[in-house]
Amino acid sequence: MRKFLLALFLSVLAMPLFAKDVTINGNDQMQFDVSEVKVKAGEEIKLTLNHTGKLPKNVMGHNIVVLALDTDVKAFSQAAQKAKDNDYIPADSDAVIAHTKVIGGGDSDTISFTIDKTGTYDFICSFPGHSFIMKGTIVVE
Secondary structure, X not given: OHHHHHHHHHHHHHOOOOOEEXXXXXXXXXXXXXXXXXXXXXXXXXXXXXXXXXXXXXXXXXXXXXXXXXXXXXXXXXXXXXOHHHOOOOOOOOOEEEEOOOEOOOOEEEEEEEOOOOEEEEEEOOOOOOOOOOEEEEEEO
8 A cells, every 4th residue: 555655646746736937038138038948738838028128118128929830920020010009919810829918127927828739839029120039939749
């Protein structure tokens, strides 16, 4: 019985009990410090965006937008520029899996989400002009 309980206890320890914590920092030079994140399909992702700069969000705002597979990043970014009142997220888009709010220097925002399908997903900052530099991928295995 002890061996069974020990085996059960050890198998519970091996299971992911908490979300995959990911922190991405963005700065006033329009840079993310993370360009790739690896997760397992169906794993909860707890993503925190920190704006490590000092400029306000109306000048150097940052967000993170996780896009669906095969999204045309350039087309999405162009549409996002017109969505200022919605944190640069096009209201009619089905391309967004998850996104943070737009934040300014010294601020942070945390979101939680899961991706069930394996693949490589783009993430960008959708603030106007930022997506060409501030981008990365989430690899779901």
